[in-house]
Amino acid sequence: MSPPSPDQTQSIALPSVAPALDTFDITSAGVVDGRLDNRHTCSGSSTSPPITFLGVATDIVTLGIVMADEQGAAIWAMANIAPTDVQIAESTVPAGAIQAVNPDGVLGYTAPCPPAGESRNYRLMGYALPQQVELPDGVDATTLVELLESAALDVAVIDVVVTGS
Secondary structure: OOOOOOOOOOOOOOOOOOOOOOOOEEEOOOEEOOEEOHHHOOOOOOOOOOEEEEOOOOOOOEEEEEEEOOOOOEEEEEEEEOOOOOEEOOOOOOOOOEEOEOOOOOEOOOOOOOOEOOEEEEEEEEEEEOOOOOOOOOOEHHHHHHHHHHHOOEEEEEEEEEEEO
């Protein structure tokens, strides 16, 4: 590079760009080493796991959660979570959120319950949406999941194993 000329009055240095640290993701203290803590299964207290959303962009209007079994059936589906509610406590439904009725006919979370000694795989998914979900509380899980999948700007996934006891 040549030295600056006497009449150069502006810097030509380019600003450095830091890597994006706001990638959308979810975590759960109820999942340790890829396994769902027993208290969130039918062998425990059957409470929904705590969820933390990370990297929620400013253009996100609402968030959603789905937990589905190996066949894709949602055992928990929730939407219209405010983007400011990035930490959802165990067994909590945020104000204004809607929950679906799962295939067992239960509103909200149904704890996974594989047979004793058998393991099953589940997916815990977080959705970032550009608009509110216009469905009523108690909608069937398939309808809510289809809407979340089609409208999501971003999806984060945690693969989880549950072993029956």
